Amino acid sequence: MSANTLVDEERLARARAALAEKPDGVIEALADQAGVSPADVLAVLPAGSVIRLPAAEFGAVWSDLASWGDVLFIVHTSDIVLEVDGPLPQGSESHGWFNIHGDSPIGGHIRKANCSGIALVDRPFHGRRSCSVWFMNDQGRAMFKVFVPRDEARELREPQLKKFEALFEQKRS
Template structure:
C-alpha cells in the first residue's frame, strides 16, 4: 500500500476503532474509550448518537461561560492521563487579561484559562454508567477536553432539575447552528 493510500484510509480506520470501542462500553468514560481505540476524545464525541453531542463555535466561549455562571453549584472536572480533578462550586464570572481568561470569586473554582487554546465547545448529553449525564466540554486543538462543566446531581443522584433545564436551553441554542 502506498503512503497516500495509507493516509487516506487512516481516518476511516480511526473511526472504525472508535465505533468498536464505543459499542463495547457505550456509557463508559469517553477518555477510556478513546484510549482503547487510540483516538482522541473529540473523535469519540463526534460518533456519539444523534443529539448526544452538540457543538458550539469557540467564539461563543464567553457567552457560554457567562450563562453557566448563573447555574449555581456545578461539578468542574479536569481529566488528564494523570488525574481526574473534580471541584464543586459555582462558576465565577471571567474576564480576559494578559492572554488568559481569568476567573476569581467566592468559589473553590478559580484560576486562569488559556482561552486561545480552546478549539471548540461540545454539549454532551449521554448515559454514563447507566445514568443520564449532561456536561459542557471545552476542547483543545489536540482533541482533548481542557475542562468540563457538569450538571450537578442531588442527594438522590438525580440531575438537579433547574440546572438541567438551563443546560438544555443553552445546548438547544446551538443545536441548529
C-alpha cells in the same frame, strides 16, 4: 479517497468499536482503549447527543454557565481527574488568560486561545443520563468539562438540568 480520509475513517471505526463495547463508559477511557482522541469518541456518539460549537462561543457559553449556580467542574488528564463543586465565577481576559476568581472554590486561569471548540454532550454514563459542556483543545482533549451536578439521590439537579437543556436547544437551532 485520500490517505488522510482513510486514516480518519480507520480512527473513527476504532472509536465506534470502543463505544459499542461500553456505550456509557468514560469517554477518555474509551479513547485510550481505541488509540484515538476523546474528540473522536464524541464524534461517533449517537445523533443528537452532541452539539459542537466554535471556540468563538467561549465567552457566551461561559457566561451562560456562570448563571447556573453550582456545577461540577472537571479536569481529566492521564494523571488526575479533578472534580470541584461550586458556581463558576464570571471571567475576565487579561494578559492572554481567561481569569476566573470569585466566591467559589473554582478559580484560576484558562489559556482561552487553546480552546478549539466546545461540545454540549447529553449521553448515558454508567446507566444514568449525564449532561456536560466540554471545552476542547486542538489535540482533541478536554481542557476542562462542566457537568450538571447530581443531588443526594444521584439525580441530575433540576435547576442546572433545565439551564443545560435550554442551552442545548438554543444551540441546536
